[in-house]
Amino acid sequence: MRNKGAILAVLLIGVLLMIISSARAGVYLNSAHGNSSYGVQRSAAGPAGYPQGHCAHCHEQHASMGGSEPSPTGGPSDYSLFSTNYVSQSSGVCYNCHIDAGSYQTGGSIFNRSYSYRAGGWTADTVNDVQESFSYTSPDSRHGLDDILTFITGRWGFTADSNPCVACHNPHAVQGDPANSPSTAKTSGTRGYAVSRPSQHSSDSSVWGVWGDGAGEKMSDYAGTYQAPYRFSSTTLYEPDGSTTTDGSNLADFATFCTDCHNNSNIINSTALGRNLYTFNWSNEKHGGGAASDACADIILPYQSGTCGTYALACTDCHEPHGSPNVYLIRKVVNSAVVTIDTLTSTAVGPDGKDNKEWVYLCQKCHDGLISPDGKHPHPDFVPPDVSGCSACACHDCAADYRPCGECHFHGNNLIDGVSYGEQLF
Amino acid sequence: MVNGRYLNFSLYRIIFIVFLWGFVLPGQGQAVVSSGTCSDCHTIHNSQGGAAVAFKMNASYTGYDTDATPNEMLLVSDCIGCHSSTGSATIVDNVPIVFSTGAFSNPLAGGNFSYVRTDDTYGHNVTGIKAQDGTLGLTPPGGSAMTSQLTCAGEFGCHGDRTSGKTNFSGMNKSHHIDDSGGTTGASTGLSYRFLDGVLGKEDADWEQDNVNTSHNEYKGSTGSSTETVSYLCAQCHNDFHTWEGGPLEVGTASPWLRHPTDVALKNTGEYANYTTYSMTAPVARPNPDAVPSTSQVTPGTDIVMCLSCHRSHGSPYYKAMRWDIKTLGTAVSGCGVCHTSKN
Numbered sequence: 001m002r003n004k005g006a007i008l009a010v011l012l013i014g015v016l017l018m019i020i021s022s023a024r025a026g027v028y029l030n031s032a033h034g035n036s037s038y039g040v041q042r043s044a045a046g047p048a049g050y051p052q053g054h055c056a057h058c059h060e061q062h063a064s065m066g067g068s069e070p071s072p073t074g075g076p077s078d079y080s081l082f083s084t085n086y087v088s089q090s091s092g093v094c095y096n097c098h099i100d101a102g103s104y105q106t107g108g109s110i111f112n113r114s115y116s117y118r119a120g121g122w123t124a125d126t127v128n129d130v131q132e133s134f135s136y137t138s139p140d141s142r143h144g145l146d147d148i149l150t151f152i153t154g155r156w157g158f159t160a161d162s163n164p165c166v167a168c169h170n171p172h173a174v175q176g177d178p179a180n181s182p183s184t185a186k187t188s189g190t191r192g193y194a195v196s197r198p199s200q201h202s203s204d205s206s207v208w209g210v211w212g213d214g215a216g217e218k219m220s221d222y223a224g225t226y227q228a229p230y231r232f233s234s235t236t237l238y239e240p241d242g243s244t245t246t247d248g249s250n251l252a253d254f255a256t257f258c259t260d261c262h263n264n265s266n267i268i269n270s271t272a273l274g275r276n277l278y279t280f281n282w283s284n285e286k287h288g289g290g291a292a293s294d295a296c297a298d299i300i301l302p303y304q305s306g307t308c309g310t311y312a313l314a315c316t317d318c319h320e321p322h323g324s325p326n327v328y329l330i331r332k333v334v335n336s337a338v339v340t341i342d343t344l345t346s347t348a349v350g351p352d353g354k355d356n357k358e359w360v361y362l363c364q365k366c367h368d369g370l371i372s373p374d375g376k377h378p379h380p381d382f383v384p385p386d387v388s389g390c391s392a393c394a395c396h397d398c399a400a401d402y403r404p405c406g407e408c409h410f411h412g413n414n415l416i417d418g419v420s421y422g423e424q425l426f
Numbered sequence: 427m428v429n430g431r432y433l434n435f436s437l438y439r440i441i442f443i444v445f446l447w448g449f450v451l452p453g454q455g456q457a458v459v460s461s462g463t464c465s466d467c468h469t470i471h472n473s474q475g476g477a478a479v480a481f482k483m484n485a486s487y488t489g490y491d492t493d494a495t496p497n498e499m500l501l502v503s504d505c506i507g508c509h510s511s512t513g514s515a516t517i518v519d520n521v522p523i524v525f526s527t528g529a530f531s532n533p534l535a536g537g538n539f540s541y542v543r544t545d546d547t548y549g550h551n552v553t554g555i556k557a558q559d560g561t562l563g564l565t566p567p568g569g570s571a572m573t574s575q576l577t578c579a580g581e582f583g584c585h586g587d588r589t590s591g592k593t594n595f596s597g598m599n600k601s602h603h604i605d606d607s608g609g610t611t612g613a614s615t616g617l618s619y620r621f622l623d624g625v626l627g628k629e630d631a632d633w634e635q636d637n638v639n640t641s642h643n644e645y646k647g648s649t650g651s652s653t654e655t656v657s658y659l660c661a662q663c664h665n666d667f668h669t670w671e672g673g674p675l676e677v678g679t680a681s682p683w684l685r686h687p688t689d690v691a692l693k694n695t696g697e698y699a700n701y702t703t704y705s706m707t708a709p710v711a712r713p714n715p716d717a718v719p720s721t722s723q724v725t726p727g728t729d730i731v732m733c734l735s736c737h738r739s740h741g742s743p744y745y746k747a748m749r750w751d752i753k754t755l756g757t758a759v760s761g762c763g764v765c766h767t768s769k770n
Contacts, residue, residue, distance in 0.1 A: 034759070052755070054758055202697075205768035
């Protein structure tokens, strides 16, 4: 009996010590980079003598260890980093480790998967590192790092010397999601939080921590309006972690996160598009915080027609954050199925063989009836202020069957050919 | 000289100790040697009763041998002879011990050269204590190759007059005799902080042996190209690592820094603003060491990052003479975290 008591006491003390130890770990030690088991560990001689997760694997205080600069050489770099902080879309210090081959991380590779892979469960995706994700070229799409840098410079404490990756990721806080499981989709047991809000940027990571881990930072905060999409090829498991949770309580509030930049006031130039991005107020968007007043009888599960009009989507339900083989960063998998949109105006490539209907490949993942037998999508009979109806070719060039969906249905738009429709069209 | 054997047998030492208790201890910590007897440090003929008086540490670092070869300035020993000990104390007879050859505790602010005996990377390889660094040779990181191994003082040293041709002895000539009770001015080696020629600071009476933030050295720092800072002195060899000596191409002159800056003000924004209680782990320099509002407080935006914020000048038990164990993740993060308060 006495032995049992002693064992119990030892166990309790052990648990207490584990709790205390855990509590002492701060933002950095809880990050993917600071993790003592799978954190940063540069393979070069010099820093190799430091423990995993150590600052010296990324920062060289003097660009000298043991009397010489560790590899990669080239002299000191901004922020005392071991190589140039940011060069271009395809070159920068992050890629020196976040690449599938030739990585400076011990082991020679770091795999990072697409959102469709990690959250959507589409493990057929062969894209496996960040540099690759950012390397898509038109008609595919990628977040433009130069454009990001231009935009953040002078905002929120960022400067022209900042790394555009850092606009979204605090390197001293970022966590793997899934954590340390690069070649599996997320599970409820491997969750982490990868992003930090750019508007909260600070050298103080206790202020600029990860986004999504705390109260008020979840999609479920849009009470009763968020519905998680299905995972790839499933009708029972949901994004982002393959669980049965559907209310967004396991998903960061990406609407708030993304609208730090993409909102109705910030002017963001897109080099790839050759124009400024459309501004939009997410709170008014039908797919955002605004109500969809149109009838929507043909909505697809897990979305419910009876609830149509109240849904608020997360940006990541449709968009990849880094890059995509589709246009406009549209995910390769949306609501359980593959989406392919790599052109918008080609001939006879729509799902019903019609022209200019590629967007249907995306929209039909949630909206049914877009490829109805007559080849017409279920528009209203007429679109105000026209009174003649779509079939009369007032809106559409009948000779070409359709105008591209995106001419009207895009973020922020409520106009048809310059005339107000009376409500948001997206 | 803190040779146990010598203490036991030297009448002079006994007299000196008695004298010390009465007159010197109240003013300990001052660099000046204005008390005691001349023979504590000097021997006129290096002969007493037909035996040599001068002594030096023996080759095995276990004690001291008498030395028939007289020293310059008629000194009884050299720097190592006087500032070393085979015992555990780090202040003996009001002499700061910087090289302990036996077990010891409470190292002084500069650390202890004993560590470099076990590992070249733990401190400065000073002639007489350790052969030149096996990896670095005669080239100090961030600097140019020296033509001779590092010494305590003189042309190849840190203390005393560093002009060409000066040695441990000649570089320190008269320095111990200068009354610096009025503070450091840098006008001479004797009026410089710890005999570091031209460097200013305020010397703690017990060389930080007690390691408390209410009573410690105050180091001169500067956010410009002042030559009065201890970091500037370091930069005389490690020039690439000092903001103003290294310049824009080596360190940069503002964020983003290329190398970790020294002689720049601790920022008063972000995480740096949280460093407000003076840490003996990662201390800061002051723009005016003689007018510090509170020794136990740090003022971000005013107080200054220096080489000694991270390193011990003599040696430490840690890699690169760091003030904390830089090769263990937890202590590395907590040490760096004194300034980088949220990187924990």
